[in-house]
Amino acid sequence: MIANDQENLKMYEFAAAGKAVLAYKGRVSYFLTHMQTAYITEDLREGLVALMRNATLRRKLGKSIKDLRVYSWKEIGDKYLELLNKIIKRH
DSSP states (O other): OBOSSSOOHHHHHHHHTTOOOEEESSGGGGTOOBTTTBEEESOHHHHHHHHHHOHHHHHHHHHHHHHTOOOOHHHHHHHHHHHHHHHHHHO
């Protein structure tokens, strides 16, 4: 799940694991598509309920995002490294 409009490393972890991604509308819309690769919503409760009640949808979204193949563990590691470098530069 993405908690805000910022890119979130959890999304990459869920995608790599083939788990459904729930995200707020915003920047993620540039690379994720509602009901195809993620559940994108303005109402977090609505999205959670929809995914909890629909196992078929969870599996479909998880498979679709994993099939994108843009979320490898190397790319996830690169994102973590980028984040750590930003933190180090601030201090």
